[in-house]
Amino acid sequence: MSLLEVAVERPQRWDAPFGNAMGDAEVDQLLELDPFYEMDTSAFPSALPLREILKNDTRINYYPSGGIIVREGDYGNSAFLVLRGRAQVVLSGLDPELLGRQPNQKQGFLKSLVRMWRSPKLPEVRQAIRARQDFVDDNIEEVADLTQTRVFLQDVPRVLGDSRTVTLKPGEIFGELAALTRTPRTATVLAEGEAWLLEIRWQGLRDMMRHTDSLRQHVEQLYRQNSLRVHLRETPLLSQLPPDALEKVVADTVFESHGNFEWHATFDVSRQMRPEAIVTEPLIAEEGSPCDGILLVRSGFARLSHHFGSGHRTVAYLGKGQVFGLSEAIQSAMGSEITSLTHSMRALGYVDVLRIPQQVLSEHVFPYCSRESLAEVAMKHAVSCTTEHCQSRDGQLGDEQPRIDTPLLEFLVERRLINGQQAMVIDLDRCTRCDDCVRACAATHDNNPRFVRQGQRHGPFMIAQACMHCADPVCMIGCPTGAIGRDIATGIVRINDLTCIGCSTCANSCPYGNINMVEVRDTSGAILVDQNTQQPIHKATKCDLCADQVGGPACQRACPHDALVRMDLGNLAQLSDWVSR
Template sequence: MPTDVPAVAPEDVLASGREEESLFARDDNDVLVRREKETRERFQDIVTVVLDGYAVDVPRAVPKTDALGNPLRDTDGGLVPRTTTIYDAALQLVAQGVWTEDDLKARIPVLCHQRHVAPVAVCRMCSVQISSMKRGKLTPGRKLVPACQHRVETNMVVTTRAGVDGYNPETRDKADMKAVERFSADVNGSVKLLAEFLMADHAHPDLGSAKRYDNELGAVFVTLGVDRVRKRLERAPELPSRNTAAAREPANPFDPLLAPSPKPRHLSLPLAPDGHEPERAGGSGAHQAWEDWNARVHDGYPYSSRTVVVDHDKCILCDRCVRACSEVKPFKVIGHTGKGYGTRISFDLDAIMGQSNCVQCGECMTSCPTGALSLRRRVQPRAWADSPTQIPVNPNTPFPADSGFLTADEIQRVWLRYVSPTRGPRVVFPFQSVPYAYLKWNEGAVRKWEIAPGEKKVLCEEGQYGSTAFMLQGSGTFEIYSRIEGTSQAKPGFFARLFGGGKPKGESGFGPLVRVATGDELVLGEMTCLTHRPRTASVIAVADPNNPSLTLSSDAHGRYTATLDPRTPGPVVVYEVTRNMLDMMLRSASARDDLQEMYTFRAIQACVTGGDLCKPLNAEQRERATMLLLTEGAEFRRVEAGDGIVAEGDPASDFYMVRLGTVRVFTTIGGREQVLRLLSAGDHFGEGALLADRPGMRSASVAALDPVELVRVPGTVFRKLIDAFPVLRESLGAAARPAVAGVKHATTPGVLSEYVRQGLYQGQRLLVLDLQSCTRCDECTRACADSHDGNARLLREGLRFGDFLVATSCRSCHKPYCMEGCPVDAIHRRGQHLEVVIENHCIGCGLCERNCPYGSIHMVAREQPNPAAASHPTGNPLMTAARRAVNCDLCKGEEPFCVQACPHVAAHRMTGPDLLDEVLERLGRPVA
């Protein structure tokens, strides 16, 4: 490779630009490129792609997913298709075990691309050479294409930078290896040159002494073997920093390489260097280090916020932060400003990040591959009552040792031995794909439990709310007790044999023992995290005196295996993780597949054993029924809010059980929808037409009111089930269910439709005001404000339902939307209480406020004002300290003060069905 780049005349540059523009407008056959909209029919259109001699079959289109891997659907309920790319085909080779993740990174390095966001192909580090068949001959393309964005085509042959050594040895004899060597050299040379440009302009020393992020740009340099920059590409020392403005006029203001970067548009708000919380951990030395750290950030990086250090000189404009702020999170704060060399990301209209509409959720920081957006402070999570009280806020100060809570480096190294029901034993690194910046930000969110041989530990109790799951390292046993599920004594059944639970069932203070799980089941307690429902069982970890120890080893290809050594006793290791860490883990396809496999298996089991359908069966019969459904083809299905499940008039072919959520049964008369019934967890539908002598048609439609989990049972399997257990046919035929569970009065479609429209079915603690008694004295609001630091948790306004006003206050919903997506797990429920708790380490991002569909959460200023705000003469409200979220806490288990303070007994707390019952009674409906 030449050591210097020859000079190019300006006219040649313009001609080259026009030629490149024409190439992007036309394909290799000189045909105008027209981007066709993907259709669902292409899910079944399979094409074969050859990457470095390895053939792989992929569909032309795949379902589009969100950041957690959930398929997206359109308004008709159909899957949204997206184009399958060359990088998707390479990922398929990794999934098949042909390549490893390290192989993929070496062959197709990426910087701007993340698998959970749309590709933009701006860095071109993933460039590959493609060849296609033309007139019966394999013809190479005239340009390199980005693998992350280029669509697959039939018989496409792709050459990466791996070269001859990385080519498939089984097909090497049939390939033109001289062409492969030439193509890979072109790819390698181009990608290395791009890396040199990036290194010359963006490889700057880190600000802090401790590791705060993964430098993906540096990792790509190492992969490509780029360790220096040729002389001509080195950054000119006279070029100004993008973090500050140049104080001179350039000799040629029209030259983008000499023009100063745009001046930062500081708002006229006198931010003080000490406008941050003090360091309470580590004594005076740690406090001084924290002050010095903030002074350096404030002086050298003026665009920074209280959570994120913004270094524009490290930014490569990969757009990962922009897409994270608009696709993963809904805030749309980050964009671009400037032009030429001065182009950089901006916040709102080029405001300082801390003074923009940025909510400090950290999504951009965890997406940045270069450290341009890096961590400024830890979040100091407190997920447990015994969490470390002195977590250093300074990310450069080491995390407390021997606390039982893992550091970011320790979390990344966590490994688990998992025996998959379908794929056999394997070693899983669940947090390896979680961005290091996120782990550093949330140090203290993962704790390690070691149960010594011969000891036991209670992990969770049935009926209690929780926000943690338990990752099992691979040894020990876990006794699972349930007062609901374990209703009778029976011999060990299918699940007991499958999971090694051959012990007789016994009694304890937690109820009957329903089964004994083994340590290779990967995870326990995940349902509470993913559904926000109470624990369905109590779990006790048991370490036998001879519990075998676990050892980890790897082969020459980097594949890990975990071995149980029965000769050496060892502890049972359990990792307890918070819900936000579990959500981040689910962004990894491999970790998501493992967790969803176990979750689906248990969801079907819980739906059968705990639903209304199998109530007439004893425990042994329920186990047999579950085995029949699993082996015969019962399907677990998720349905998003508003999506249809069955349509009126369609042939009846399936039976459904509701695992989670609420659905509405309705008919359409004269173009108007009339709600007939609401069904929730434990209910079922679709049996009427299937029990008839001849298959019938659906007499009503069913649609999801909120995110719903269902178990779909094909009609043939349903008939096998009722033939095996005749008592089910009798109970299904005799059942007469009310329109709404818990309501004793008959309803009409009009009242029920309004009940559904206002979302009252969600409420477990609605605040309702009886308008026949209420005098609008506002004592309820004043009592709430007086008991909550002057911030009332209710508004005496809302929609009317009958004679009642449903006030704006926390409803303690069955489906708490407010808990979805909290980046630091600061909002959850505890114990057996319904109130939603917002912890003190809330970062004020406002996501819970946005998610609440009833306006019950408010953002208020923290009690401690910003020191700069206290000294500001105008008292500008923008100068207050960070916000925090507040909501109704139901007065922490006491009789709510709003109810107590009402002098006319007009304020009540009640459930949705209770309110509906009261309204129907006043309307004079007869008792059903």
Template structure:
């Protein structure tokens, strides 16, 4: 039986602009205003001019006093430029007081601590060892109780707003963002959660810019340099403050650290292509090909903090290397050696790095020089927070390498499992689908349930790399770093604001295959697009089928667990966060 089809125009990059309401007069006004009036128009391609970018990748937003722009913990793919008015960035936590509906709307995820540095709040040189910043997830108490929120309509939207703007601003520490200033861009570019809450303090106009537009605007050298400088002056400060090691550091020392820190990148941002080429190599060959960040036996020149991506912690063993762990965002390398040398007598030879650190694909890292660590970090860290002394180091300058076996304990992670996860890049998955093949009877109930839920076509395949009896299926893992999003020209593949799930908007997907070709795990497939009546869409000009991307959406529109997991009669299928190796090890070992 032939499949019914319908001829349509092939979708294009800007068929669905961020806003269809921008007038030519508004566009002309934007082009006459900085920073756009200062940009070199010749830097932009003819088919993606500056005017095209502003017309399609931006939208104008009018805000009333108190309107919530976004809140901390949400994911977002857009940045905001203040055209006029005043926006406030909250440095202390808001506690919503509203109807149950409002509270539910605000508490989809736990309220994280606001870690934007309160540089003006404490005097320079203050000893913070007795007044640490709050632990993640612990709310700061408001001086006069709770904050009241309300709802109001704005065009076709419903907005949350603060009901007593002057009172709230007087009781909370805030930072002002005025006309001509940009905010929210780091979360958009890095595909990470918002780091603060932004609220309109006055009536103001904002230009919302989706990250695809930001990427194109960075073709202008001055704009690109502005974003890079903003990272060093603003975002780096907050990244340090959210790291536990720096919670007691006085503000003047933080400024010295920010000024001296080196921002380094290792590997290729589009690492998925290289990974696919090298996935057939042996473990030792893969390790040898990974960019080296710091090498065991080398002089410990600084403290490394992972800003993005994953890094392999390993040590030489025999003719190869043994993986000890993988480090993700916020984790530290080199502290044991630097702390040991700091506490040693002045005449003692300094210890070199005891392990190696390598980039798995692509890593953004921050290196703080040893002298700065000794002067501005270690003096303020409590002894209980420092790692123990290295009484039996493998490497000492002028002495042979001690190739002793690792000391194992009940919490030691299976080395084979570690090697497998890193080689397959599975530590990137936040909701990986795993099947226990000892329990699975191959009944295919999971596949049937998936197909029933998704219009007759399953969005995962019951196959994939396997370690012992654990199969990691070809199903979207909703990654920590979803590299599938990098090349999408329309933003069709995106993170859900609240849950962080990676979703595909069928109406804006143009079938370019960028996400499917970028996914290192082959978890995105191109299928023939269909209309609302189930007819296959065919290109009117070429007669070829029109494709669109398809993948697991974690059954986000369905209440309860994903259909595949609910359908399994033997509890053989489960989802797990692969970024936490301790949880993975406990699950796999049955501890």
């Protein structure tokens, strides 16, 4: 062993368990409850037994009456099972200020200076990796803090008012949608009286679903039911329907999934750039076929295209909350003949859609809409599906903007860069290659920049290799410890250095190559190596968007030529403004 190497024990998945009080007695009690009682423990591999999953990937939380369990809009990393008491799901109507969302803590100017003064001269210096009990103690302290700072509503009936609510009883699971799809919570859940809930870290939920069909089927059923109802309530076309009409729509709506949930495993940028690549994408609806209703995008991205010459031309992309086929469905309802679809819709990766048949629209939706309102909706929808007008990620039409040319749109869609909510875009005509952005990033992050100033190019614009904090962060799918996850309030994807075991799963999963594995050192400069294999211990590093810095991303602030911006590439209005400045 070199004198500049120090042997330490490599971090393991369960060095920092999710809960601090899950002993054998608690696990025994859980195994007597549904859905764990019916699970076949022999179906789990010896390296991943069900008992260990329950012991390390779950924790029991107590909530006083009115305690907020999850808040609408927060990003979810776990599911919940009601053990005792009841939980109340509030679908709408609560004032956001009542939910107690805390602002993000930023470092002040003095703290930022102290951090720079104390920053080691060597890159990626860590304190010596501590004993496992130290990791557990840190985790216990964090969980305790979360428990102590819980927000609760003292007068729940008065606060709820006319809010639509659903009561969950012991044995029911909720929150799995946000946990598995890495999306914001769609409702607020409160404790109805005193309640005890089992919180399941999404890694444990995923592992149990992999090895038990019963749990997977149960969760999928919940996914269909909850996604359907919530999405239909949020769709403007259906928001004014009488309750009985809405129930008939709910009964006849079909839930569909297209593509692959782990699409990153087969994603190949070079192959996507070939002209014939578009026909290999999962076809959801085909141009020229009769319109048989509308499709509501629940999650994921879809390509909207039409025939052009001997191939296909990308017209736009559709994301969560957007609608396909509405104009044709309205025309079919108003006319005597069925209208054909004018575009094709294909899945970019994994897409969940809700299909409302034409007959259901004609019988239970359109009769409650005037011809004028239907014509207006059809016109707005037709505009929103072109690049003449740009549309933000939340599905609202923006003001008229300069046109996003088709090649730029295809560049973003084919490479799935529209997945990026905070992409680093560099205008190469303005960039002087001074590297001030790189140096600023290094000064903020352990003397090692968290991005590479190179990447895919379109004309004068380059998408640098920096974490884009994606709308669908597939890097989180395989992480065994939960070290990589979203910030609950902001959605920023961050890595917890304490629980990262250096397995490289996130780096290999990122389709854009924006996560790097780095060798770490101790304060003397010695490289830390595994005491068993004598190989260097690596840690995953990536852009954290300088979340704790007052001024925001250091790279953008340091650019002296206004050549660099962090941008949501799915927001075509914002992109159009920046491109045409």
